[in-house]
Amino acid sequence: MSSYQTFHVMDGLQRVLASFCAASATAALLAAVSFVLYSLSYPIYALFLHPLSSVPGPKLSACTRIPYWVACIQGRRVRHMTKLHQIYGPVVRFGPNDLSYSDGRAWRDICLEVRFHAPSANSVHNIIAEPDHAKHAALRQVFSPAFSEQALRRQEPLLRKYADFMIARARQAGTVNMTQLLNFTTFDIMAELAFGEPLGLLERNGYSDWVATVFDTVRVLPYLQLIEFYPLSRMIFRLLEPKSVVKMRLDHFNHTVTRVTKRLEKGSDKPDIWSLVVDSHALLLDDMHANAELFMIAGTETTASLLTGLTYCLVTNPDKMKILTDEIRHVFPRSNAISIEELPKLKYLNAYYADDKRDAHQPFSIGPRNCIGMNLAWHEMRLIVAKLLYNFDLESHVGTDWLDQNVYVIWDRKPLMCRLKYVK
Numbered sequence: 001m002s003s004y005q006t007f008h009v010m011d012g013l014q015r016v017l018a019s020f021c022a023a024s025a026t027a028a029l030l031a032a033v034s035f036v037l038y039s040l041s042y043p044i045y046a047l048f049l050h051p052l053s054s055v056p057g058p059k060l061s062a063c064t065r066i067p068y069w070v071a072c073i074q075g076r077r078v079r080h081m082t083k084l085h086q087i088y089g090p091v092v093r094f095g096p097n098d099l100s101y102s103d104g105r106a107w108r109d110i111c112l113e114v115r116f117h118a119p120s121a122n123s124v125h126n127i128i129a130e131p132d133h134a135k136h137a138a139l140r141q142v143f144s145p146a147f148s149e150q151a152l153r154r155q156e157p158l159l160r161k162y163a164d165f166m167i168a169r170a171r172q173a174g175t176v177n178m179t180q181l182l183n184f185t186t187f188d189i190m191a192e193l194a195f196g197e198p199l200g201l202l203e204r205n206g207y208s209d210w211v212a213t214v215f216d217t218v219r220v221l222p223y224l225q226l227i228e229f230y231p232l233s234r235m236i237f238r239l240l241e242p243k244s245v246v247k248m249r250l251d252h253f254n255h256t257v258t259r260v261t262k263r264l265e266k267g268s269d270k271p272d273i274w275s276l277v278v279d280s281h282a283l284l285l286d287d288m289h290a291n292a293e294l295f296m297i298a299g300t301e302t303t304a305s306l307l308t309g310l311t312y313c314l315v316t317n318p319d320k321m322k323i324l325t326d327e328i329r330h331v332f333p334r335s336n337a338i339s340i341e342e343l344p345k346l347k348y349l350n351a352y353y354a355d356d357k358r359d360a361h362q363p364f365s366i367g368p369r370n371c372i373g374m375n376l377a378w379h380e381m382r383l384i385v386a387k388l389l390y391n392f393d394l395e396s397h398v399g400t401d402w403l404d405q406n407v408y409v410i411w412d413r414k415p416l417m418c419r420l421k422y423v424k
């Protein structure tokens with residue numbers, strides 16, 4: 001009896017299973033057919049019927065973003081886009097729904113369209129990633145006093161301290177890897193502003209583990225961008241992200257959490273970021289952590305990249321370097337007299353800045369989400385260049401292939417070896 005019943009139950013189960021398998025097979029077949037049909041018809045749509053179909057660009061890029069992602073992953077994004085503009089002109093379609101403009105008139109339109117980034121490890125959006133415009137504006141208002149001209153005048157002794165430390169470090173060396181030295185300097189400055197304490201890179205003449213991780217992991221950044229770009233890959237990644245990677249991300253973030261928390265508990269009368277914003281009570285602790293992490297990236301390697309590039313341009317154009325060096329040594333009687341108040345008055349040092357305002361090139365972006373640290377960056381960069389050229393004659397035999405560098409969201413800068421002769 002029981003075996004008969006069992007046979008019946010099994011029979012029923014088998015039938016349910018069989019029909020389930022058949023349904024699954026049909027669904028899979030339908031999905032496969034739909035996929036094939038979509039793959040075959042999408043290029044026709046993308047090339048002939050899409051609203052962007054008349055915009056110049058490679059046919060493959062009109063159908064898929066794959067060529068762009070490959071270029072990003074290989075660190076060739078800038079070269080890839082430059083080449084596309086050389087071939088196709090000022091407006092290029094580099095993906096099915098993506099346009100790139102090399103014409104300055106596009107700045108206003110591009111700034112209306114904001115790209116959003118993933119939240120920080122504590123799930124809070126920092127200011128650059130904040131998708132809500134009203135929240136962004138509120139954050140901007142809170143942080144603005146810390147980056148105002150008034151704040152910068154109070155921060156000048158700190159900037160000078162590290163510029164002088166950089167000079168002292170360079171004097172000991174003779175031949176210097178400027179890529180590293182400039183990284184040490186900008187990270188030390190920003191750590192004092194964001195954590196209220198130095199990272200000690202100039203002192204130890206080497207990277208801390210935390211900074212080394214930032215540079216060691218740059219090649220992963222395009223993969224993360226790719227994953228974040230598509231909602232499905234983002235969802236799958238969140239589900240499958242290995243625990244070890246999550247832990248690594250949290251450990252890295254906790255470096256900032258520990259330091260910011262310590263700085264807030266301790267209090268400070270130094271003009272760092274928190275002493276200029278903390279009184280507003282408008283920020284939660286999580287906001288502070290997320291934004292401190294952003295400042296440590298946005299305010300360091302950007303400035304260091306520009307300074308390294310400028311140093312390369314100077315050592316490979318000694319005639320221009322001489323004009324700039326003469327200007328700085330003529331205006332200031334001694335290294336200690338170099339001040340952030342006087343530096344903006346130097347004509348040759350600021351020639352780029354003047355050009356930049358007329359030009360289509362906007363390295364700090366424009367609009368309500370432009371770089372909040374722009375004034376700090378200009379003062380810091382002018383001070384560092386002036387101190388460097390006042391104190392040293394620079395020389396380097398680096399070849400033009402130095403310029404051939406990869407960019408993985410941030411530049412993967414090559415070492416820039418320079419001989420520094422102390423002259424004062």
Ligand code: HEM
Binds near residue numbers: 299368370
């Ligand atoms: C040469 C140096 C620098 C360059 C070229 C630069 C460039 C930029 C650009 C292009 C943006 C807009 C990004 C976007 O729209 O996605 C930006 C935003 C930002 N930058 Fe800078 N930056 C520099 C230095 C600094 C410094 C020293 C700080 C100081 C912490 C800083 C902090 C920020 C912040 C917080 C934002 C987000 C602003 C917002 O969303 O309201 N940057 N920067």
